[in-house]
Amino acid sequence: MRSDVTLSRRTILKWSGTAAGTVLVCGVALPNFGIGTAWATSLGEGDVAILNYAYALEQLEAAFYTKVTDHPFSGVTKNETETFVEIRDHEEAHKSFLKKALGDHAIPEIEVDFSQVDFKQRSSVLATADSFENLGIAAFNGAGPLLSNADYLAAAGTIVSVEARHAAMIAALLHGPSAASAGKGHVGEKGLDGTMPPTAVLAKAKPFIKTALTAPSLK
Amino acid sequence: MNDRNSLLNELEPEVVKRIDLSAREALAKYRSHMIAASVSTLLAVASTEAFGAELPQQVVDILNYALTLEHFEATFYKTANGADGLIPEKYRGLFREIGEHEAGHVALLSGVLGNAAVKPPKFDFTAGGKYADVFTNFKTFSTLSSTIEDTGVAAFAGQITNLAGTPVLQTALQIHSVEARHAGSVRVLVGKPGSDGAFDKPMSKDEVLAAVKPFFA
Numbered sequence: 001m002r003s004d005v006t007l008s009r010r011t012i013l014k015w016s017g018t019a020a021g022t023v024l025v026c027g028v029a030l031p032n033f034g035i036g037t038a039w040a041t042s043l044g045e046g047d048v049a050i051l052n053y054a055y056a057l058e059q060l061e062a063a064f065y066t067k068v069t070d071h072p073f074s075g076v077t078k079n080e081t082e083t084f085v086e087i088r089d090h091e092e093a094h095k096s097f098l099k100k101a102l103g104d105h106a107i108p109e110i111e112v113d114f115s116q117v118d119f120k121q122r123s124s125v126l127a128t129a130d131s132f133e134n135l136g137i138a139a140f141n142g143a144g145p146l147l148s149n150a151d152y153l154a155a156a157g158t159i160v161s162v163e164a165r166h167a168a169m170i171a172a173l174l175h176g177p178s179a180a181s182a183g184k185g186h187v188g189e190k191g192l193d194g195t196m197p198p199t200a201v202l203a204k205a206k207p208f209i210k211t212a213l214t215a216p217s218l219k
Numbered sequence: 220m221n222d223r224n225s226l227l228n229e230l231e232p233e234v235v236k237r238i239d240l241s242a243r244e245a246l247a248k249y250r251s252h253m254i255a256a257s258v259s260t261l262l263a264v265a266s267t268e269a270f271g272a273e274l275p276q277q278v279v280d281i282l283n284y285a286l287t288l289e290h291f292e293a294t295f296y297k298t299a300n301g302a303d304g305l306i307p308e309k310y311r312g313l314f315r316e317i318g319e320h321e322a323g324h325v326a327l328l329s330g331v332l333g334n335a336a337v338k339p340p341k342f343d344f345t346a347g348g349k350y351a352d353v354f355t356n357f358k359t360f361s362t363l364s365s366t367i368e369d370t371g372v373a374a375f376a377g378q379i380t381n382l383a384g385t386p387v388l389q390t391a392l393q394i395h396s397v398e399a400r401h402a403g404s405v406r407v408l409v410g411k412p413g414s415d416g417a418f419d420k421p422m423s424k425d426e427v428l429a430a431v432k433p434f435f436a
Contacts, residue, residue, distance in 0.1 A: 083413070086412055086413070086414070089417065090414065090416075090417040093417035093418070094417060097417075097418075137396050140392075140396075141389070141392045141393055141396060144379070144388065144389070144392045145388050145389050145392070147383075150380045150383045151380075153379055153380055153383050154376075154379060154380045154421070157375075157376045157379040157380075157392075157395070157419075157421070158376060158418040158419050158420070158421065159417075159418060159419075160392070160395070160396055160399070161372045161376060161395060161396060161398075161399035161402075161419040162399070162414050162416075162417060162418065162419055163396075163399075164396040164397070164398075164399030164400045164403065165399050165400070165402060165403030165406075165413040165414040165419075166403070166413065166414070167400055167403070168399075168400045168401075168402075168403030168404040168407065168413055169403055169407060169413035169414075171404075172403075172404060172407045172408075172413075176309065177310060177313050177404050177405070177407050177408035178309075178310075178312050178313050178316075178404075179312035179313055179315065179316035181313065181400070181403070181404040181407070182313050182316040182317050182320070182400055182401055182404050183316070183320070183397055183400040183401075184312075184316050186400075187320055187397050187400070189323065190323040190324075190326065190327045191319070191320035191321065191322070191323030191324045191327065191394065191397055192323070192327070192390065192393040192394065192397065193392075193393045193394070193395075193396040193397045193400070194393075195389065195392070195393055
C-alpha cells in the first residue's frame with residue numbers, strides 16, 4: 001500500500017503539473033478534497049479507503065478532545081472534565097485500533113485546524129463536540145454498507161455505538177438527560193439516525209483538516 | 220491488508236468471542252441478493268413498503284427478532300410514559316423522545332416485514348415480581364431502562380454482520396446508533412459513565428433472548 005500512496009502522490013503531482021483542464025476533469029470525476037496543493041494524501045481504495053476515512057475522523061476527534069482536556073475552558077466542572085477525558089480516551093483507542101488494523105495501509109497523522117474553535121469558551125467547545133459526534137455517527141452509518149469485509153463491518157459496529165453514546169453525553173452536558181440527549185434533532189421521524197456518504201462527511205470535516213485528502217474511490 | 224485474525228486481535232477478547240465468525244459466509248450468500256434488491260431497497264424501506272416476502276428467511280428471522288425487541292422497548296416506554304407520577308418532570312422529554320423512537324422502529328420493521336411480521340408479544344415488566352415497582356419507582360424504572368437500552372445496542376451489534384450485504388443493513392445501522400444514544404442518555408441519568416469502554420460488546424441472539432426472557436409473560 002505504501003507504493004499505492006506513493007503512486008497516488010505521483011499522480012497528483014502529475015495532475016498539478018499538467019493543463020488546468022486536466023485538473024478540472026479530475027475534479028469533476030473524483031471527489032477532490034483540497035487538491036490545490038501539489039501534495040495530498042490518498043485514502044486508498046476499497047475497504048482501505050473506508051478504514052482510512054474512519055481513521056482520519058477518529059484522528060480529528062482525538063486531537064480535538066486532547067486539546068479540550070489540555071486547555072480546559074475556565075469554570076469547567078468535574079463532571080465535564082471526566083466526560084471529556086472519557087471521550088478522549090475512547091477516540092484515542094478507536095484511532096489506535098484503526099491504525100493497527102490498517103497496518104502499512106494507514107495514512108499518516110493528519111494535520112488539524114481548530115482555528116474556528118474557541119477553546120476558552122464552553123459553548124464553542126460543546127458545540128464543536130456535538131457536531132463532531134453527530135458527524136461521526138452519520139459517517140459510520142454511511143460507511144458500514146460500503147465495507148466488503150464483514151469483519152471490518154463488525155469492528156465498525158463496535159465503534160459507532162460508542163460515538164452515539166458520546167453524542168448523548170455531550171448533549172447531556174448541554175441540556176441534561178433530555179429529548180436532545182436521546183437524539184432529538186438528529187433522529188428522524190421513524191426513529192432512524194443520520195447517515196451520510198463519505199464525500200459529504202469529508203466536505204463537512206474539511207474546515208478542520210489541513211491535510212489534503214483524496215479519495216477517488218469514495219462517493 | 221491484515222488478515223481477520225490480526226484485525227480482530229486488536230479488539231477486546233470478549234468482543235472477538237462474540238463476533239459471529241460465520242459472517243463472511245453470510246456476506247457471500249447475500250451479496251447476490253443485494254445486487255438484485257438494492258435498486259428498490261432504500262425507497263422501499265423509506266416508504267415502509269412491505270417487502271418481507273422478498274427477503275431471505277434468515278433476514279426475515281433477524282428482523283422479527285429485532286421487531287420483538289422493539290415491541291418490548293416500545294411497550295415498556297409507552298407504559299412508563301403513561302404512568303402517573305413515575306417520571307420526574309425534567310426527564311419526561313427524554314423518555315417521551317425515546318418512546319417515540321421505539322414506536323417508530325416498531326412501525327418501520329412491521330412495515331418492512333409486512334405479513335411476515337411477528338405479533339406483539341405479551342410482557343411482564345416486573346419479571347415475575349422481581350421489579351414489582353418498575354412503574355411506580357423512578358429508580359427501578361430508570362435502572363431497568365439503562366439495562367434494556369444497553370441490551371438493545373448489543374443485540375443490534377450482534378446482527379450487523381448477519382445483515383451484511385442485505386438491503387436492510389443500512390436501516391439496521393440507523394436504528395443501532397439511536398439505541399446507543401438512548402443508552403448513553405439513560406446511563407448518564409442513572410449516574411453511570413455513558414459508555415462501558417471504547418468498544419461496545421455485541422451479544423448473540425441467544426444471549427439477548429436469555430436476558431429478556433423473564434420479561435415475557
